[in-house]
Amino acid sequence: MSLDSASHKDLKLKTDEEVASVQPDNVYKPEVDTSGIDERKLMRKIDWHVVPWLAVLYLLNFLDRGNIGNAKLYGMTKDLHITDTQYLVALTCFFFPYALFEPPSNIALKKLRPSKWLSFIMVVWGIAMTLHGVISSYALRVVLGLAEAGLYPGVVFFLSCWYKRTELGTRVAVFFTSATIAGAFSGLLAAAIHNMDGIGGKPGWAWIFILEGLFTVLCAIASFFILEDFPDTAKFLDETERVWVIRRLQADLKFSAGGEIFTMKYVWQSLSDWKTYIASEVGIYMGFDGPLFAFSLFTPTIINQVYMHSGFEATAANLLSVPVYAWACIMTLVIGFLGDRIGRRAYINLVLFGTGLIGYIILIASTNPALSYFAVYLAASAIYPTIPNSVAWVSSNVEGSYKRSATLGMAIGWGNLNGAVSSNVYRAVDAPWYRLGHGIVLAYIAIGWLCSLAFYFLLKRENTRREAGERDEIIDGIENENGNEKSGRYDSLNAARMDKGDDWSGFRYSL
Incomplete structure (x- = not known):
C-alpha cells in the first residue's frame, strides 16, 4: 500500500509507526537502526536518570514554600x-509572582537547557529562603515566588517530553510524592531545627529558614x-537510544519530539484552545491548587487548634501532620499507577474530587x-492524587512541545x-473549626x-466528530470526500500533523 493510494481516513486510523512505514521520509533519522534496543532496560535507565533528582528538587520547592507555616507555630509572628x-499578606505576596511567571518560565525552559534554567532559579530561591531567617520583608516572598514559579510546570513539561x-x-505521581514527603518531613525537620533556638542569637524558627535555604543552594549547584x-540532546543516551526514544514518542502522537523551532504561533494556539480554559482558567487546576496550598500551609495550624483543648503544643501538631502526608504519598502513587493502567483519568478525577467534597x-x-x-x-486522599492524574490528563491532550509548555504554564499558573485566595481563608478569628x-x-x-466532567464530555464529543470525518483536512494527492478548506489544506499528511498538533483530525484525545 502506497501513501498516494491510501485514503486520508484510513491513514488517520493507523498508528504513527504504520504511517511512517508507508512514508519512510517521515521516520526520524531513518539511517539509524534501533532494532537492537531493549525497551525495558532502556526505560529503566531513563527513569533512574530523569525522575529521582526531579523529585528531590520538588521536595525542596515544597519544603521552602510551606515552612513559613511551621515557623509560625514556633513564634515567628510573635517575635x-x-x-x-500581615501574615496573610506575606503569604499572598508569594502567589502573584509565582502564578504569573510560570508561563514565560516554561517557554524559557524549552528555549534554554533544563539543567541551566532550573539550576539558576533554584539558586535564586535558595538565597531568598536563607534571607527569611535574617531579615523581615515582603520583598523576599515576592522573590521566592518568582524563582519557585518555574520548577513545577517546568518539570511537568519536561517529563511530558x-x-x-x-x-x-506514574512518573508524575512518583515525582509529586515528594510534595507529600515534604509535608511530613517539614514537621519533623522543623521540630528538630527548633532545638537550635538561641544559637547565634537567633530563634529556632529563623534557623528553619536559614538551614533549609542553604541546603537548596547546594542542591542547585549540584543540579547543573x-x-x-x-x-534529542541527553548525554546519558547514545545516538541509537536517542533516536529510539524520539521515534516512540512520535508514534504516541507527539510529533514534535524530534525538535521544534519556536514561533509565537504555538503560544497563540494555546491561548485560542478551549482546553486551556477548561483545564485552568475555568477550573480543573483551580479545583486542586487552591485546596493544595490551603492544606499545605494550614494543616499544622488546623490540627493544633482542633486539639488545643487537649493540651497539644506546636511540636505535637507538627508531628500529627506526618501520618496524614504519609497516607497522601501512598494514595498518590496508587492513583498514578492506576491511571496509567486503566487510562480512564476522567473517572478517577471525579472519584477523587468527590472524596474531597465528603472530607x-x-x-x-x-x-x-x-x-x-x-x-x-479524606482531604489528603483527594487533593494530592488528583494533581498528577490531572496533569497527565491535560498534558496528554496537548500536542506540540511549545504549545504544551505554554498550556501547562498557564494552567498551573492560574x-x-x-493560592493567593486560599492562603487568606483560614483566619485566626475562625479558630478552632475554620468553617x-x-x-x-x-x-x-x-x-x-x-470542570472534570465538562472536560470529559467535550473531549469525547470532539473524538466522535473526528471519527465521523468532520475535521478532515484536504491533503494534496489524497482523495478524501470529507476534507474541507475550513480544516486546512496541506501538501502532505505529515505537514498537517506538525502544523496543527492536537487539532489534527487524526489526533485522538485520551479520556
Whole structure:
C-alpha cells in the first residue's frame, strides 16, 4: 500500500509507526537502526536518570514554600510583632509572582537547557529562603515566588517530553510524592531545627529558614551537573537510544519530539484552545491548587487548634501532620499507577474530587476532634492524587512541545494564583473549626469536579466528530470526500500533523 493510494481516513486510523512505514521520509533519522534496543532496560535507565533528582528538587520547592507555616507555630509572628493580617499578606505576596511567571518560565525552559534554567532559579530561591531567617520583608516572598514559579510546570513539561501518554501519570505521581514527603518531613525537620533556638542569637524558627535555604543552594549547584536535558540532546543516551526514544514518542502522537523551532504561533494556539480554559482558567487546576496550598500551609495550624483543648503544643501538631502526608504519598502513587493502567483519568478525577467534597463537608459540620482528623485524611486522599492524574490528563491532550509548555504554564499558573485566595481563608478569628476556610476550599473542589466532567464530555464529543470525518483536512494527492478548506489544506499528511498538533483530525484525545 502506497501513501498516494491510501485514503486520508484510513491513514488517520493507523498508528504513527504504520504511517511512517508507508512514508519512510517521515521516520526520524531513518539511517539509524534501533532494532537492537531493549525497551525495558532502556526505560529503566531513563527513569533512574530523569525522575529521582526531579523529585528531590520538588521536595525542596515544597519544603521552602510551606515552612513559613511551621515557623509560625514556633513564634515567628510573635517575635516579629506580625499581626494575623500581615501574615496573610506575606503569604499572598508569594502567589502573584509565582502564578504569573510560570508561563514565560516554561517557554524559557524549552528555549534554554533544563539543567541551566532550573539550576539558576533554584539558586535564586535558595538565597531568598536563607534571607527569611535574617531579615523581615515582603520583598523576599515576592522573590521566592518568582524563582519557585518555574520548577513545577517546568518539570511537568519536561517529563511530558520523555514519556508516552500512558506512562506519564506514574512518573508524575512518583515525582509529586515528594510534595507529600515534604509535608511530613517539614514537621519533623522543623521540630528538630527548633532545638537550635538561641544559637547565634537567633530563634529556632529563623534557623528553619536559614538551614533549609542553604541546603537548596547546594542542591542547585549540584543540579547543573546532575539534571538531564531533552531526549534529542541527553548525554546519558547514545545516538541509537536517542533516536529510539524520539521515534516512540512520535508514534504516541507527539510529533514534535524530534525538535521544534519556536514561533509565537504555538503560544497563540494555546491561548485560542478551549482546553486551556477548561483545564485552568475555568477550573480543573483551580479545583486542586487552591485546596493544595490551603492544606499545605494550614494543616499544622488546623490540627493544633482542633486539639488545643487537649493540651497539644506546636511540636505535637507538627508531628500529627506526618501520618496524614504519609497516607497522601501512598494514595498518590496508587492513583498514578492506576491511571496509567486503566487510562480512564476522567473517572478517577471525579472519584477523587468527590472524596474531597465528603472530607470538607465533614470538616465544616464536625465539632469532634477525632472525626475532623479523619476528614483531614479524606482531604489528603483527594487533593494530592488528583494533581498528577490531572496533569497527565491535560498534558496528554496537548500536542506540540511549545504549545504544551505554554498550556501547562498557564494552567498551573492560574491554578497557583488561587493560592493567593486560599492562603487568606483560614483566619485566626475562625479558630478552632475554620468553617469559612473549609467552605471556600469545598467550593474549589466542587469547581474541579464540574470542570472534570465538562472536560470529559467535550473531549469525547470532539473524538466522535473526528471519527465521523468532520475535521478532515484536504491533503494534496489524497482523495478524501470529507476534507474541507475550513480544516486546512496541506501538501502532505505529515505537514498537517506538525502544523496543527492536537487539532489534527487524526489526533485522538485520551479520556
